[in-house]
Amino acid sequence: MRADQIILTGKQYIGTPYVFNSPPYQTKTFDCSSFIQYIFGVHGINLRRSSRQQFKKGVPVSFKKIKRGDLLFFTTKARLNRKGISKIGHVAIYIGNNQMLHTHRQGKKVMISEINPYWKSVFVGAKRVV
Structure with missing residues (x-):
């Protein structure tokens, strides 16, 4: 299944450093959206x-x-009071079992996180692209 292949690719980068505004199409560092991209x-x-x-x-x-x-x-805290699409400040990929693969400031690296009450409280929406 294509989703499984994408997740496997993402897991290869667990531990890769988080750097805000990382350049696209490279693997030395990621931010949340460059990782997903x-x-x-x-x-x-x-x-x-x-x-x-x-x-x-x-x-x-x-x-x-x-x-x-x-x-x-x-x-995110900085975008919480914004409206519509400008409210979005973070993206992750769902990997099953209430877990997501992503990278963000707090973790400072690509990692797997549980979708805990905090993440549920700041959830904006989900999209299926596969």
């Missing part, structure tokens, strides 16, 4: 560079119906 791009799915642009692609999915490979979008 890269691992999907390896498998022929072209996504734009920012999480807000990535949110424009795919089919909306409710949180209760997410599947492996779906993109999860979140807001």
Whole structure:
């Protein structure tokens, strides 16, 4: 399944350092959206560079119906009070078992995180692009 291949590709980069605004199409460092753009791009799915642009692609999915490979979008403290798409400040890929693969400031590297109450509280939406 294509989603499984994308997730396997992403897992190869666990531990890769997080650097905000990392350049696209390279693997020395990632930010959340460059990581997603890269691992999907390896498998022929072209996504734009920012999480807000990535949110424009795919089919909306409710949180209760997410599947492996779906993109999860979140807001951040800095974007919490914004409206619409400008509220989005983080993207991750759902890998099953209530877990997501992503990179962000707090973790400072590509990692797997549980979708805990904090992440659920800042969840904005999910998209299926696979």
